Amino acid sequence: MIKNDIWIAKMAQQGMITPFEPKLIRRFENLPVISYGLSSYGYDIRLSPSEFRIFRHIPGTVVDPKNFNPDNLEPTKLHTDANGKYFILPAHSYGLGVALERLDIPENITVLCIGKSSYARVGLIANLTPAEAGWRGHLTLEFSNSSSADCRIYANEGVVQLIFFEGEPCSVSYETRQGKYQDQPEQVIFSRV
């Protein structure tokens, strides 16, 4: 069953989401922000200002998830203006960022990471991915700008929402099988095999 705000707040106190914001924040220092924090049946995490990378084509090469070449993912600059701190994802491009929050997923919970409507409305698609039972770390977040216009993506503000589902206890969790993306730090982690 999908977990509610009461359960999410209780588990966050035990370390499931760090830092944790117990209500949905829509303004910060009197300025509107892309919302983050606890919602009725989920939690909206923020984009870390630490790093954002954008795919670029290197003529004569093909991106290989089994043998990833970091040259294909170029770091991009963090900008600042009166509206906040932001990265720019160019039109029709794909970029990777990282979550500001550290997660520690319980052994009987699966998390779905899905997009926020405000970004969906401007053409920014967050790739739909799971965080598995027993996984810990900072999520690597994947975005595609499907519109023909460059788009801002704000750091320190809401970027992706998490939905928590409880299941019967599993026999092998991400922790017990020692998954390769366990304990991700607050930086973009490339595809591995």
Ligand SMILES: Nc1ccn([C@H]2C[C@H](O)[C@@H](COP(=O)(O)OP(=O)(O)OP(=O)(O)O)O2)c(=O)n1
């Ligand atoms: N946006 C996301 C979604 C997930 N993860 C982390 C948490 C997941 O538990 C872990 C593995 O996710 P998948 O099972 O989708 O990845 P793979 O199947 O490719 O890897 P593995 O073989 O480790 O399961 O990656 C992440 O960093 N960023």
